[in-house]
Amino acid sequence: MERRKKEKRQWSKEEVKALRQHLNLTQVKLAEELGTRQQTISEWEKGMYRPRGASATLLSIVAERSGFIYRAEEKHDESN
Secondary structure, eight states, rough: OOOOOOOOOOOOHHHHHHHHHHHTOOOOHHHHHTTOOHHHHHHHTTSSOOOOOHHHHHHHHHHHTTTOOOOOOOOOOTOO
16 A cells, blocks of 8 residues: 655745734744744744744644635746
8 A cells, every 4th residue: 555645835934924924923922832932933934944844734734724825926937
């Protein structure tokens, strides 16, 4: 029996911030909900790091359960 690996969502800085705003939470409150530090949320929103592992999974679960849908305009690389 073949196991399908579910593709994990790659959270961008814009998506993290948009989800937090959708939930009407401060960085401190979102950090408390996820069991992480406010500095971590700030670093995600600045694009210094991306959520990964359990944090990315939790963000995806929270997003799904809250009805969050993020649609960004596709950025096209004009140099090709």
